[in-house]
Amino acid sequence: MIQFLLNNQLVTEKELDPNLTVLTYLRSRLRRSGTKEGCASGDCGACSVTLGKAVKGKMQYETVNSCLTLVSTLQGKQLITVEDLKQGDRLHPAQQAMVDCHGSQCGFCTPGFVMSLFSLQKNSESWDRHQAETALAGNLCRCTGYRPIMDAAVQLCSQPCRDQFMQTEANVVQRLEGLNTPEMLELKGEGRRCFLPKTPEQLAQIYLEYPDASLVAGGTDLSLQITQQYKKLPVLIALEQVEALKVCSESETHYELGAGASLHHITDFLAERIPGVSEMLQRFASLQIRLQGTLGGNIANASPIGDASPMLLALNASLILQQGEKNAAWPSTRFLPVIGKRSCSKGNLSAPLRCLK
Numbered sequence: 001m002i003q004f005l006l007n008n009q010l011v012t013e014k015e016l017d018p019n020l021t022v023l024t025y026l027r028s029r030l031r032r033s034g035t036k037e038g039c040a041s042g043d044c045g046a047c048s049v050t051l052g053k054a055v056k057g058k059m060q061y062e063t064v065n066s067c068l069t070l071v072s073t074l075q076g077k078q079l080i081t082v083e084d085l086k087q088g089d090r091l092h093p094a095q096q097a098m099v100d101c102h103g104s105q106c107g108f109c110t111p112g113f114v115m116s117l118f119s120l121q122k123n124s125e126s127w128d129r130h131q132a133e134t135a136l137a138g139n140l141c142r143c144t145g146y147r148p149i150m151d152a153a154v155q156l157c158s159q160p161c162r163d164q165f166m167q168t169e170a171n172v173v174q175r176l177e178g179l180n181t182p183e184m185l186e187l188k189g190e191g192r193r194c195f196l197p198k199t200p201e202q203l204a205q206i207y208l209e210y211p212d213a214s215l216v217a218g219g220t221d222l223s224l225q226i227t228q229q230y231k232k233l234p235v236l237i238a239l240e241q242v243e244a245l246k247v248c249s250e251s252e253t254h255y256e257l258g259a260g261a262s263l264h265h266i267t268d269f270l271a272e273r274i275p276g277v278s279e280m281l282q283r284f285a286s287l288q289i290r291l292q293g294t295l296g297g298n299i300a301n302a303s304p305i306g307d308a309s310p311m312l313l314a315l316n317a318s319l320i321l322q323q324g325e326k327n328a329a330w331p332s333t334r335f336l337p338v339i340g341k342r343s344c345s346k347g348n349l350s351a352p353l354r355c356l357k
Ligand SMILES: Cc1cc2nc3c(=O)[nH]c(=O)nc-3n(C[C@H](O)[C@H](O)[C@H](O)COP(=O)(O)OP(=O)(O)OC[C@H]3O[C@@H](n4cnc5c(N)ncnc54)[C@H](O)[C@@H]3O)c2cc1C
Pocket: 041, 042, 043, 214, 215, 216, 217, 218, 219, 220, 221, 222, 223, 239, 259, 260, 263, 283, 284, 285, 286, 289, 292, 293, 294, 295, 296, 297, 298, 299, 300, 301, 305, 306, 307, 308, 347, 348, 349, 350, 351
């Protein structure tokens, strides 16, 4: 079972195929067809939706590509789609700005752009043009051209954010916090299952029980097996709920980057610590992908064109691997530090990655 808020409505899904993407779920199950499918591979942004998370008593909004996001990711979050923005007859300021600036022609890309603009405005107390360009870089438009859309971003972000989401923020935070339970959840459907451990210990245990399961972190690589290769993955273990894997920290001698930390979070974390790496990470895909994709996923995917491995080699980084039964005492001296090489054997990269200062 998973639970999440669809805008303000609590949704409990007791049985759902965990191979479903949020895009298919929205369009085929909920008949919410405002969110569009362009490429189904994370490139065009037509499927962008916003995921709201409660972080330290406030809402944080992230635009993600729903075509690559598996439904298990929705657990404990607020899903906002283009259908949720309008209030009565009044368009949301993000939609109105697109109208005022003539930011839409055929309209296929427009819901995606609107959701990127929405998240940009919600998260930016102060903003600049670079931020707006970054927020829109994962959305493609074949007919309007980008100047009017950038004008819409400027119009939107130049006004104070006043919308229905501000009025309900405290209530939504409280409701999302109520969905945050300590026990491991499981989503089943169509003969497939996905485990959602909350702690490294639960993750270690369930991976021991299901060593052939597919681990899914951001899903920006793994989901392509479902959407492009039409594979069915019978057992999944989602890492997204394991907050301990997302932590990035600094000690006197080194930085530790959690394998589950998103590339976006790592970019922010390293911005002043190792600016060159942070700058390089900003060239990685789009904001949508960086918000979901993780460093652990990039390494474990072992793509010959993956960008993280050369970067980690250049930093003389150590990977701290965790394997099977050794997971039980996480974190402990039983981690196997591997200095200067990627000796992964049949390991689980769920432990932090370490870069020497
Ligand atoms: C449009 C697009 C653009 C992209 N651009 C780039 C780019 O510019 N540069 C680049 O390098 N990559 C790029 N990628 C690839 C991808 O986004 C990255 O590799 C990303 O870091 C994968 O992380 P993830 O968390 O989404 O991995 P997932 O898809 O969740 O997982 C990938 C693989 O890693 C395994 N895995 C995940 N986490 C762990 C863990 N902690 N321990 C063990 N195994 C684990 C999974 O089982 C799976 O086999 C792009 C992808 C898309 C769709």
